[in-house]
Amino acid sequence: MANPSKLANLPRALWRRGSGRYALVVLGLWLAVAAVSLFWTPQPLLATDGYHVWEAPSAAHPLGTDGTGADVLSWLMAGSRTNLVIAALTVVCSGALGLLLVGCMVSRRAGLGSVTVAVVDALISIPTVLIALLLTVPFGASVGVIVGACSIAYGLNLARIARPAAMLAARGDYVASALAGGASGWYAFTRHVVPNIVPVLSVQLTVSAGTSVLAEAGLTYLGVGVGAGVPSWGHSLATSVKFINVFPLTVLWPGLVVTLAVVALNLLGDALNSALAVGGMERREDDGR
C-alpha cells in the first residue's frame, strides 16, 4: 500500500538503497545538464568545422567532433533535454491512457469491463515501431510521434499490468464503503482505487520512461524519430553509427549516455518497488542499525 507517510519518506528510502542512490544521482545530473543546456553549451549547436571532422577528444572538444565537425558534447547536452521531454511526456500520457483503460476495466458496468479487456489484449500485440510508422504517415517524423507511439504502447501495457491490483482494490470493502457513502464509480476509482495502486503504477511508469529513451534512439535511427536538426541522443547515435568501425568513440558517447540513463530509470523502478512494498522501508531501516 502507498501510505502517504511512506510517500513522504520515499526520497530517503530510495537514497538508502544502492540502486536508488545511483538512479537519483544520474537523474539529478540529467536534469541539471538539460537545464544548463538551455542557456549554455561548450560550442554553439550549429557551429560546424569542415577541417576538424571525426576528431578525437581534445581541450576544445572534450568528446570529439562528429561528421560535420560539430561538438559531440554540446549535441549530447542539448539532446538530454529532448530525451527528458520525451520521457516526461511519455510518463504523463501513457499514465493517463493506462489509468483511463484501467478505470474502464474495473467499471461496475459489466459490458464496458469485458470490452476494454478484449480491446487492450488485441491492441497490445501491435509493436511500438509499427504505431510510430503509422503515426509518421500523417504527422511526419517528430518528437510528438515518438511520444504518441510510446504513450499508446506503454499505456496499453500499463493497463494490463495494473489491472489485477486495481481489480483487487475495486472489489475491496473500502470501495464498497465509498459507494455506500454516495460516491460515483469514477469518484471511487480516482480517490480510492488509484491511491492504492500507486506502487504498481510508479514502477511501471519508471520502466516506461527508460524504454522511451531506447525507443527514441531506435525510432530516430529508423528515420521515424525526431526530425532532422533536432538534438537528441538517438540523433547523435544515428548520425555516427555508420562509422562505428572507423570512429568508434563517436558512437560510444551517445551509447554510454543512453545506457546510463536507461539503467538509472530501471534501477529507480526496482528501488521504488522495494521501497513501496509492504514493510520495505522498515526492513531497510532495521538493516541500517
Place this chain on the structure above:
Amino acid sequence: MGVDIRGLNVAIGGRPVVRDVNLSVGDGERVGLIGSSGSGKSMIAKSLLGLLPRGAEASGSAALGGTEAIGAAERTLADLRGRYVGVVFQNPGATLNPVATVMRQVELPLRLHYDLGRDERRDRVMSMLRKVGLDESVAGKYPHELSGGQQQRVGIATALITSPRLIVADEPTTALDSIIQRQIVDLLVSLVDDAGASMLFITHDFSVLARATTRCYVIDDGAVAEEGRTARLLAAPNADATRGLVASARRLTLSAEPMAAEPMTVEQGGAR
C-alpha cells in the same frame, strides 16, 4: 425512513440467492435480518442499496422511503446512499481506505452530498467522533493506527455523519470480540434512537440481534423462514432455521458461563 420490500428475487449467474422476500421496516423501527452465512441476507440489503455484485439480477420491488431501488438509475441511488441511508460494514479494517486519514473517510458523505466549508465539515466530523466515543486526535490517524473497535467506531461515524434516516448495519460486530461487540451494538442503538432513524440490522448471531432489534426476519436459503418480535422468536422459535440459530446463540452466551471461556473463543475464531 421506511423500507418496503415486495416479492424480491435475486439471482447470481442464474442461481437464485434471494427468493420471493417480503419485508418492511417502519419509521424509527429497528429490524433485524438473521440467517446463517450464505443465506442471502446481505444480498437483500445490497439490492436495497443498488450495490449488488456484477452479474447479479434483481426483480420485484425494494422501496426506500417511497423511492424504488430495483432498476433505478445509478445517480438516483448514489444520491440516496450516504445522504438518506448510512451503511455500517462487517470488517472495519477492510472498510476503511488504508491510505486516507480518519478525517477524510468520515467527511466523505458530507463532501459528496453537502456544500459545506472546510471548517464546518471539520467541526461536524469532530463532534461525530466525540459522539461515537473517539478522541479528536483520531481524526489525523490512518486506519492501521487504530484498534478493531476504534475502526468500527469510525465506520459508524462515517455512516451517521449526514444524519441519515435509515442505517443498514451489515454484520457490524462479527469481526469484533464479545466485549467490543456489546459496546458497538449499544452505541449503534443509542445513536439510531437519538436520531429517530430506522435500522436494518443484519447478523447471524441471535444474542447480538436481541440487543439491537425489536422485530426480525429469519432468512434461510434465500427466503423468509419466520418473522416476528425478536424476544418472541428467541423464546419460542418455530422454524428449523430459527431453532438452530437460537440454539447456537444459547450455546455461546447462556450455557457457556459455567464452561469457562475456551469453547467461546473457538466458536468466535471460526466466525471471523
